[in-house]
Amino acid sequence: xxxxTQTPSHQVTQMGQEVILRCVPISNHLYFYWYRQxxxxxxxxxxxxxxxxISEKSEIFxxxxxxxxxxxxxFTLKIRSTKLEDSAMYFxxxxxxxxxxxxxxxxxxxxxxVL
Amino acid sequence: xxxxTQPDIHITVSExxxxxxRCNYSYGATPYLFWYVQSxxxxxxxxxxxxxxxxxxQGIKGFEAEFKRSQSSFNLRKPSVHxxxxxxxxxxxxxxxxxxxxxxxxxxxxxx
Numbered sequence: 001x002x003x004x005t006q007t008p009s010h011q012v013t014q015m016g017q018e019v020i021l022r023c024v025p026i027s028n029h030l031y032f033y034w035y036r037q038x039x040x041x042x043x044x045x046x047x048x049x050x051x052x053x054i055s056e057k058s059e060i061f062x063x064x065x066x067x068x069x070x071x072x073x074x075f076t077l078k079i080r081s082t083k084l085e086d087s088a089m090y091f092x093x094x095x096x097x098x099x100x101x102x103x104x105x106x107x108x109x110x111x112x113x114v115l
Numbered sequence: 116x117x118x119x120t121q122p123d124i125h126i127t128v129s130e131x132x133x134x135x136x137r138c139n140y141s142y143g144a145t146p147y148l149f150w151y152v153q154s155x156x157x158x159x160x161x162x163x164x165x166x167x168x169x170x171x172x173q174g175i176k177g178f179e180a181e182f183k184r185s186q187s188s189f190n191l192r193k194p195s196v197h198x199x200x201x202x203x204x205x206x207x208x209x210x211x212x213x214x215x216x217x218x219x220x221x222x223x224x225x226x227x
Contacts, residue, residue, distance in 0.1 A: 004158070035215075043159070043205060043217040056214060091159060104215065106151070106159035 002026040004107035006092050012113045016081050021110045023075045023092030032075045033093040033104065034067065036060075043091065049075065050098065082114045117142045119206050121218035128196050129226050136191040136221050138206030147209035148189040150180055153220075154202040162204075165189060176200070201225045 005024040013019050025032050034046040047057040049067050064086075066078045075094075079086055089111050093104040118141045128134050140146055147166055151159040163174025170182040180191045189206060206218040 006158075042219050043207075043215075045214045045216070048214065058214075093159075102209075103149075103161055103164060105161075108156065108158040 004092055004094055004105050006107035006110050008110055010111045012115065013082055015084060015114055019079045019082055019112060021077045021090050023107060024073050025075055025094030026105055029094035029096055031095045031098050034077045035091040035093065036088040038088040084114050087112055087114045117208055117210060117216045119208050119216055119218035121206055121221050123221045125222045127224040127226060130198050131195050134193045134196045136204050138189045138218060139187050140189065140208045142208050148182060149207045149209060150191050151205045151207060152202045196225055198225045198227060
């Protein structure tokens with residue numbers, strides 16, 4: 001069964017450092033997403049991406065965050081200068097369409113710890 | 116604003132017993148509803164979904180859920196729980212553009 005693959009599975013970084021989280025979505029999917037889950041809190045939507053541009057973003061997704069699809073397979077989330085409160089599990093997801101009735105396939109997550 | 120409430124943070128059931136996990140949603144239109152499960156070290160796996168039609172939906176691993184519009188609920192059930200069902204379960208409602216709104220999750224513990 002096709003999978004969404006995320007790397008690294010766990011990253012520890014110092015506050016103020018840049019972090020790039022990588023995702024390989026399912027190959028025939030066109031829509032890509034990042035969600036995050038701070039420990040003990042809900043899974044929250046960060047951003048959706050289609051046709052090489054952001055289609056929607058939440059208020060969490062400020063100027064510190066960026067996404068790109070640098071090649072035909074990878075989808076990355078960059079945090080420019082990490083803060084303690086960026087510590088969370090980050091989930092990548094992809095889908096065939098953007099219809100609310102469509103199904104997202106999630107990766108296993110990348111746990112980010114900011115010290 | 117759309118929201119999802121899972122009132123039970125933790126639930127413990129005995130292996131072989133029945134299970135019901137509660138989910139209530141707040142959504143103005145006809146909702147798209149989902150249940151996801153997360154096992155340790157795993158991603159969010161879709162158990163089942165409701166888009167329209169029959170209000171009782173069947174999912175993987177023997178799970179089912181019933182959509183009750185009058186109660187704004189979408190409770191997850193399983194008639195006989197297995198030890199491997201121990202995980203965290205998330206209810207979610209889908210908005211246009213696939214921006215899912217998740218509940219806080221319910222951690223299921225299965226005792227033998």
